[in-house]
Amino acid sequence: MVDIAGWIALVATCVAALMTAxxxxxxxxxxxxxxFTGGALAWIVVGFITGQTQLLYSNLFLAAVDIFGIWRWLGRRARISDASRAEEKLSARQPGDDLFSVAGLDGLPVKSQDGVVVAHAVDAxxxxxxxxxxxxxxxVGGVGGVGExxxxxxxxxxxxxxxxxRTDLAAAAIARLPEAAAR
Structure with a gap:
């Protein structure tokens, strides 16, 4: 039982970490x-059966934090995202400019006139x-934040x-734009 719970805990924790990160x-x-909550519960089982009180108590605390995360991200943030999406769709049916969620700009590719990705939006x-x-x-450029x-x-x-x-600027023109202050 301890081996199975340990493997479940390991896999669940790794998958959850990738999903949240x-x-x-x-x-x-x-x-x-x-x-993450499932992983914490499995670690709680391991800690209880093996008498590892630090593992048991740390994962009781982490399970409580995970429940807060579930409420925040599947409850509150999901509701906010749904409302923004609904407002975008509603505005598309109204005459005039369509509205969009500024928060939704984060990570969007910036394409030049010919459809080539020349940058990615990170903020407005x-x-x-x-x-x-x-x-x-x-x-612009770099891999995983290094060299960008x-x-x-x-x-x-x-x-x-x-x-x-979309922008009419080419990649070279974007590279010549003023750099954003890093500090």
Whole structure:
């Protein structure tokens, strides 16, 4: 029983860690916490049967944290994401500009005129008083954060349609844009 619980705990913890670290949205993160809870319960079994009180108590605490994560990501954040998506769809049926969730820009590819991905959006900065977006912060190059640069892409150079960001700027022009302050 201890061996089986130990293997379940190991696999569940590894899978859940990948799911939550990937940041693939509220539901994936929430289900990662569900799997984390299963792993914590398996570790609790191992700790109880083997008399490892540190393992038992640490995983009782982690199970409580995981339940909070389930509430936050499958409950609250999922509801917020659903509301944003519904508002986007509602705005598409209204005459005028379609609305989009600014939070949804994170990670979207930025495509040039010819459809080539030249950057990825990581954030948008808006004016406090007027509320208009001033520019996107985009990441260019690198792998996994190593060697990438962050640039300010003016909002006037961007259009957002059908879940993607478009610009008339080529990759070389984006690389020449001012870098975003790193500190």
């Amino acid at each position: 990937s940041n693939l949205g509220a539901r994936v993160t929430g289900w990662g916490f569900v799997i 900065l808006a004016a406090c008083i007027e509320g208009r977006i001033g520019y996107l912060i985009v990441r 640069t962050l640039h300010r892409l003016p909002w006037a150079e961007v259009t957002v349609t059908d879940g993607e960001v």
